[in-house]
Amino acid sequence: MFExxxxxxxxxxxxxxxxxPRGVVTTPMFMPVGTxxxxxxxxxxxxxxIGSQMILGNTYHLMLRPGEDLVEAHGGLPGFxxxxxxxxxxxxxxxVMSLGHMRKITEEGVTFKSHLDGSPVHLTPERSIQVQEAxxxxxxxxxxxxxxxxxxxxxxQRSLERTIRWLERCLKVKSxxxxxxxxxxxxxxxxxxxQQSLDLTLPFETxxxxxxxxxxxxxxxxxxxxxxxxxxxxxxxKPRYLMxxxxxxxxxxxxxxxxxxxxCVYPTRTGRFGYALTDDGRLNMxxxxxxxxxxxxxxxxxCYACRHYTRAYLAHLLRAEEMLAxxxxxxxxxxxxxxxxxxxxxxxxxxxxxxxxxxxxQRYFKGDLPGWYQxxxxxxxxxxxxxxx
Amino acid sequence: MFExxxxxxxxxxxxxxxxxPRGVVTTPMFMPVGTxxxxxxxxxxxxxxIGSQMILGNTYHLMLRPGEDLVEAHGGLPGFxxxxxxxxxxxxxxxVMSLGHMRKITEEGVTFKSHLDGSPVHLTPERSIQVQEAxxxxxxxxxxxxxxxxxxxxxxQRSLERTIRWLERCLKVKSxxxxxxxxxxxxxxxxxxxQQSLDLTLPFETxxxxxxxxxxxxxxxxxxxxxxxxxxxxxxxKPRYLMxxxxxxxxxxxxxxxxxxxxCVYPTRTGRFGYALTDDGRLNMxxxxxxxxxxxxxxxxxCYACRHYTRAYLAHLLRAEEMLAxxxxxxxxxxxxxxxxxxxxxxxxxxxxxxxxxxxxQRYFKGDLPGWYQxxxxxxxxxxxxxxx
Numbered sequence: 001m002f003e004x005x006x007x008x009x010x011x012x013x014x015x016x017x018x019x020x021p022r023g024v025v026t027t028p029m030f031m032p033v034g035t036x037x038x039x040x041x042x043x044x045x046x047x048x049x050i051g052s053q054m055i056l057g058n059t060y061h062l063m064l065r066p067g068e069d070l071v072e073a074h075g076g077l078p079g080f081x082x083x084x085x086x087x088x089x090x091x092x093x094x095x096v097m098s099l100g101h102m103r104k105i106t107e108e109g110v111t112f113k114s115h116l117d118g119s120p121v122h123l124t125p126e127r128s129i130q131v132q133e134a135x136x137x138x139x140x141x142x143x144x145x146x147x148x149x150x151x152x153x154x155x156x157q158r159s160l161e162r163t164i165r166w167l168e169r170c171l172k173v174k175s176x177x178x179x180x181x182x183x184x185x186x187x188x189x190x191x192x193x194x195q196q197s198l199d200l201t202l203p204f205e206t207x208x209x210x211x212x213x214x215x216x217x218x219x220x221x222x223x224x225x226x227x228x229x230x231x232x233x234x235x236x237x238k239p240r241y242l243m244x245x246x247x248x249x250x251x252x253x254x255x256x257x258x259x260x261x262x263x264c265v266y267p268t269r270t271g272r273f274g275y276a277l278t279d280d281g282r283l284n285m286x287x288x289x290x291x292x293x294x295x296x297x298x299x300x301x302x303c304y305a306c307r308h309y310t311r312a313y314l315a316h317l318l319r320a321e322e323m324l325a326x327x328x329x330x331x332x333x334x335x336x337x338x339x340x341x342x343x344x345x346x347x348x349x350x351x352x353x354x355x356x357x358x359x360x361x362q363r364y365f366k367g368d369l370p371g372w373y374q375x376x377x378x379x380x381x382x383x384x385x386x387x388x389x
Numbered sequence: 390m391f392e393x394x395x396x397x398x399x400x401x402x403x404x405x406x407x408x409x410p411r412g413v414v415t416t417p418m419f420m421p422v423g424t425x426x427x428x429x430x431x432x433x434x435x436x437x438x439i440g441s442q443m444i445l446g447n448t449y450h451l452m453l454r455p456g457e458d459l460v461e462a463h464g465g466l467p468g469f470x471x472x473x474x475x476x477x478x479x480x481x482x483x484x485v486m487s488l489g490h491m492r493k494i495t496e497e498g499v500t501f502k503s504h505l506d507g508s509p510v511h512l513t514p515e516r517s518i519q520v521q522e523a524x525x526x527x528x529x530x531x532x533x534x535x536x537x538x539x540x541x542x543x544x545x546q547r548s549l550e551r552t553i554r555w556l557e558r559c560l561k562v563k564s565x566x567x568x569x570x571x572x573x574x575x576x577x578x579x580x581x582x583x584q585q586s587l588d589l590t591l592p593f594e595t596x597x598x599x600x601x602x603x604x605x606x607x608x609x610x611x612x613x614x615x616x617x618x619x620x621x622x623x624x625x626x627k628p629r630y631l632m633x634x635x636x637x638x639x640x641x642x643x644x645x646x647x648x649x650x651x652x653c654v655y656p657t658r659t660g661r662f663g664y665a666l667t668d669d670g671r672l673n674m675x676x677x678x679x680x681x682x683x684x685x686x687x688x689x690x691x692c693y694a695c696r697h698y699t700r701a702y703l704a705h706l707l708r709a710e711e712m713l714a715x716x717x718x719x720x721x722x723x724x725x726x727x728x729x730x731x732x733x734x735x736x737x738x739x740x741x742x743x744x745x746x747x748x749x750x751q752r753y754f755k756g757d758l759p760g761w762y763q764x765x766x767x768x769x770x771x772x773x774x775x776x777x778x
Contacts, residue, residue: 037705041712043693066705070681074699082697292459304432308471310463316426316455323430323712 002180002207004239010353011381012232012258015345018239020138021178022078022086025053027239027260028344030251030337031088033268036061037071037081040268041327042334044083050303050335051342054086054139056263059131060095064114064121068134076136087137088263091128091170091184094146094212094244105145107162125169133176140174141210142167144184149217156193156213160186164200171204182241184212185234189226198233208239211259215244221372224253228379231258248277248340249364252357253373255344256380267337271329274318277336279363283311285329290315303335304328354381391569391596393628399742400770401620401647404734407628409527410567411467411475414442416628416649417733419640419726420477422657425450426460426470429657430716431723433472439692439724440731443475443527445652448520449484453503453510457523465525476526477652480517480559480573483535483601483633494534496551514558522565529563530599531556533573538606540577545602549575549586556593571630573601574623578615587622597628600648604633610761613642617768620647637666637729638753641746642762644733645769656726660718663707666725668752672700674718679704692724693717743770 003019016027032039032047035058039047047055057077062068074080077087093110096103100112100121109124128143144163147156167183174181183206187194201209211230214223227242231254234240241261242254251262267277276283276297283290283297290311297314298306305314305328317325347356357377361369392408393416405416421428421436424447428436436444446466451457463469466476482499485492489501489510498513517532533552536545556572563570572595576583590598600619603612616631620643623629630650631643640651656666665672665686672679672686679700686703687695694703694717706714736745746766750758 036709036711037702038711038713041716043713043716044697045693061709065709066680066701070701070705073681073683074702080699080702082702291455292462294462304434308433310469312455312459313426313463313469313471316459320425320450320454322425322427323716324427324432326712327430327432327716 001178004208004237006236008349010348010351011256013255013344013348013353013380014258014260015348016239016260018260020054020086020180022084022138023053025086026345028251028255028341029053029261030341031056031261031263032334033058033263033265034081034083035265036065037077039330039334040272041323041330042268044081046304046331047083047334048085050331051338052085052334054088054261055081055083057087057089057135057137058095059089059092059128059135060099060123062135063092063131064116068131072134072136076134078136086139087135088139089132089135089137089141090243091141091143092123092131093128093144096123097146097148107165109143125166126173129170129173129181133174133179137179139180139182139208142170142181142183142206144186144212146186146213146216147188149188151188153190153193156186156188156190157196160193160197161200163197167201167204171206180207182206182208182210182239184210184243185230186213187226187230188213189218189222191226191229194226194230195233198230202235208241209234210241210243212243214242215246220250220253220370224257224372224376227254227259228257228376234258248337249361249370249373251337251341252344252360253376255341255348256353256357256377258380267333268330271331271333272326274325274329275333276314276329277333279360281364281366285311285315285318285325297332298336301332301335301339303332305332390567393597393626395625397738399737399740400645402644402733402737402742402769403647403649404737405628405649407649409443409475409569411473411527412442414475415734417640417644417730418442418650419730420445420650420652421723422447422652422654423470423472424654425454426466428719428723429661430712430719431657433470435693435720436472436723437474439720440727441474441723443477443650444470444472446470446476446478446524446526447484448478448481448517448524449488449512451524452481452520453505457520461523461525465523467525475528476524477528478521478524478526478530479632480530480532481512481520482517482533485512486535486537496554498532514555515562518559518562518570522563522568526568528569528571528597531559531570531572531595533575533601535575535602535605536577538577542579542582545575545577545579545582546585549582550589552586553589556590560593560595569596571595571597571599571628573599573632574619575602576615576619577602578607578611580615580618583615583619584622587619591622591624597630598623599630599632601632603631604635609639609642609759613646613761613765616643616648617646617765623647637726638750638762640726640730641733641749642765644730644737645742645746645766647769656722657719660720660722661715663714663718664722665703665718666722668749670753670755674700674704674707674714686721687725690721690724690728692721694721
């Protein structure tokens with residue numbers, strides 16, 4: 001269980017099979033976010049249809065409402081949400097930082113007021129694991145502290161050390177062998193702090209590792225060197241999960257640098273706001289351009305929206321504030337990211353990843369590849385993992 | 390084309406096949422309402438899955454936005470909405486009454502301000518037909534005047550006479566043989582005015598007739614005698630359409646009285662408000678009762694929501710204001726009405742309609758059948774159509 005078998009490499013990029021109790025998933029993969037027990041507006045059948053593999057659930061939201069006991073009574077998230085495949089839950093730590101009011105962090109854990117009704121909530125490593133065991137995901141995350149950006153070096157350092165002590169407490173109370181607990185590497189954008197976090201985290205030999213503390217406000221030119229530094233130093237034979245990322249271009253840069261798993265609310269959120277992801281960049285369906293456009297959102301997409309609807313129809317739905325608009329744009333955007341990652345996997349399998357990613361970027365960025373993107377591709381291509389030299 | 394073949398009768402209730410250019414539909418049937426070119430939150434695939442046959446589109450809404458020319462450029466409503474089956478469009482008259490501001494009715498037509506932007510709009514019988522031909526439905530409706538309730542007898546009388554003159558103008562400009570135009574019988578709840586309207590309308594021998602001017606505020610005890618009076622006097626060999634109705638109990642009473650077609654926003658609207666239709670009455674999913682209820686909405690329903698979700702899960706989605714909640718409740722409610730009508734058809738085919746409808750009502754009304762419901766069933770059962778005596 002939780003075996004991670006790399007099948008093909010190109011530079012640092014790799015295609016692998018990750019075995020979980022609810023099925024084998026192929027990485028790299030993008031995980032749709034089902035914060036409150038549903039990927040917003042999308043049914044489980046649709047998730048399967050568009051090639052979703054693993055779905056993310058948020059511990060913070062679900063423990064507050066409906067409460068983890070109700071989810072457990074349904075046999076965990078698969079029974080509750082009717083998505084029969086693998087799940088991953090976060091630890092709740094990040095949401096406490098971003099949503100909790102009046103939070104107070106101590107060595108014991110975090111005390112905060114619920115964003116729903118202001119009632120006091122106490123979250124500790126032990127409580128996070130207890131909730132995550134009730135939610136029943138295949139992959140669960142260590143309860144960590146994710147500093148904001150920017151933060152003082154001293155704070156990041158103290159925080160990454162506390163994250164290790166919290167990791168130890170998580171592992172101590174974890175009781176279910178059918179759940180893999182991933183540790184999270186912190187350290188902000190500072191290589192020396194990342195190294196410290198790696199040195200303290202790797203000895204725990206958890207079945208996978210997450211790159212945390214990024215995509216919290218820093219620029220992409222700051223983020224990707226940190227991704228590169230961390231990913232390069234994680235074990236070759238275990239999955240690497242870049243938390244909270246991202247946009248299409250971020251997935252490709254991350255894959256180049258050896259990342260295997262991604263999650264982000266971006267495709268569904270931007271869909272609800274009326275934007276469609278395509279190889280030519282993000283299409284603003286709220287503008288006047290699509291109103292008489294008889295083409296599908298994306299000629300090459302096989303999602304339900306692209307097979308059935310014109311841009312003109314979807315633009316009409318948006319203007320008319322019809323629920324089918326955010327639903328169809330969310331569905332398309334999720335399918336776009338899944339398909340993008342599928343294309344990346346194919347390219348890796350054919351030894352064409354760098355060429356494909358460069359060509360994709362030329363079109364997506366309209367000929368003007370950002371430096372951070374070029375650097376990520378070049379770095380990934382040059383560094384063949386040492387274990388395979 | 391537009392042949393209406395009655396296959397089975399029980400009293401006034403009947404099962405028939407109605408032939409349209411986009412397929413044969415079986416009546417009695419309930420038509421989901423797709424006001425703005427979408428049945429709110431539901432995909433065409435889902436409409437087919439739950440047994441929808443004919444979908445209603447609203448001329449008033451579609452002519453204002455996106456404009457009928459765009460719909461026509463898609464090959465009409467089937468191309469625009471991606472629902473490949475038969476459509477029916479209303480004439481726009483009713484929406485002008487209920488949504489238009491500053492409306493002025495003259496012999497020529499109606500002038501009003503758009504509910505979207507206040508711009509002036511002129512709608513006439515000729516314009517209504519022009520728009521409906523562009524929208525391309527299989528069944529189109531005559532442009533009529535639907536008086537509010539209550540209204541003065543004099544006004545209803547003048548209005549029903551004008552409706553006949555407008556019907557003549559509609560038929561004069563109608564140019565497409567692949568569209569059936571239904572005339573609408575008015576007359577409020579007054580038998581003598583209904584008779585006048587019938588006397589003036591029936592000679593036009595349109596391929597179907599609607600019972601209009603009801604479900605506008607009168608009680609059910611006032612409405613159903615008018616339905617009974619009108620339906621009894623409509624031709625046996627043509628479909629009868631009770632416009633804007635209705636609730637589950639209204640469909641059964643209408644079927645008893647010989648009505649073949651129904652439409653209403655009720656199932657989707659009440660679903661968006663958090664209510665689920667069942668044989669035991671309407672379930673309030675906003676209440677605390679379902680929050681820990683592990684049963685499906687309806688044990689006997691085969692819709693996606695009932696096959697996959699507990700009441701507890703759906704109640705959670707509602708509280709969390711997740712879009713999947715209105716989507717799933719709308720889907721269930723539409724399926725409930727389709728299945729209800731399917732059960733009514735089976736009962737008619739087995740000569741058990743009155744018994745079935747009585748048993749259904751006993752459960753639905755918790756043993757307390759309303760007088761209007763009993764009267765409708767009894768009236769329908771006693772009166773075998775004279776053409777079949």
